[in-house]
Amino acid sequence: MTILADPMRPEWYRVQRSRKDTADTFTLDLEPEPGVATPPFAAGQFNMLYVFGVGEVPISISGDPTQPQTLVHTTRAVGVVTQAIRALKRGATIGVRGPFGSHWPVEACMGKDVVLVAGGIGLAPLRPVIYQLLAQREQYGNIVLLYGTRTPADILYPRQLAQWRARFDLDVDITVDRASDTWRGNVGVVTKLILKAAFDPMDTVAMICGPEVMMRFTIMELLKRGLRAEDIFVSMERNMKCAIGFCGHCQFGPSFICKEGPVLRYDQIKHWFGIREV
């Protein structure tokens, strides 16, 4: 875990590249200003991105943990700050605090099958896991990526997905809620893909990221297939201000998402999971 000198002080980065992924989603590559050392991060952690005069938001790191020099974030522009981030041009300066939070149990599932289930932009916080698994492919059993989006136009990283699908050592299955005229793939919710996915439920770790309703139904399907609750991990989102456990905005049951999360083990949160007010 990285110890930050002053976790409340942003370091300055420059936008190296900004590319549009879908109608409302974009990916930024950030490089540190001279004299700033980019700290290592673990798959699943997030940074606080700060736009001068606008505000700060938590965004997961979507890049490759083995190449931490360039910080990569995939963001959906939903409101004031994320729209301001989208407007940043190449060369613009942005503040970054982090990395913060818990991470996916990538090391701990060596020797096991791994199932990743992503919904919409939930693929972004899981992408670092895929990089890490593929970098040490021989250490894992079957690796399955199940991905669902609303429409084909909402699919993130389509070229990268095509490359992953072409591999023999990674099972990628994609589905959309609503097909377009040219779509020849699965139609329906992502949970439908779980039944036919190739993994040994007694020796599998599952990592899920997406809207909470999608995660809830995914967990139900995985439990039905025989996975243990302690082998299921989810990434939770709650608005936050400080990211270091002071402000209390991101409280979830007895946990703070910024410290104990965002990645949490299902059996440890199941009493609070799915309660709207929590």
Ligand SMILES: Cc1cc2nc3c(=O)[nH]c(=O)nc-3n(C[C@H](O)[C@H](O)[C@H](O)COP(=O)(O)OP(=O)(O)OC[C@H]3O[C@@H](n4cnc5c(N)ncnc54)[C@H](O)[C@@H]3O)c2cc1C
């Ligand atoms: C740990 C963590 C990791 C995150 N990682 C990512 C990430 O990798 N990529 C990413 O795009 N977002 C991510 N988010 C969500 C992101 O932080 C919020 O979308 C952002 O704070 C919104 O700020 P804003 O100022 O743009 O919108 P606001 O002005 O605060 O909100 C504007 C409107 O959008 C709605 N809104 C806010 N957040 C969302 C949302 N997530 N989805 C739909 N509507 C929303 C609000 O209810 C409000 O109506 C993460 C959140 C957490 C807690």
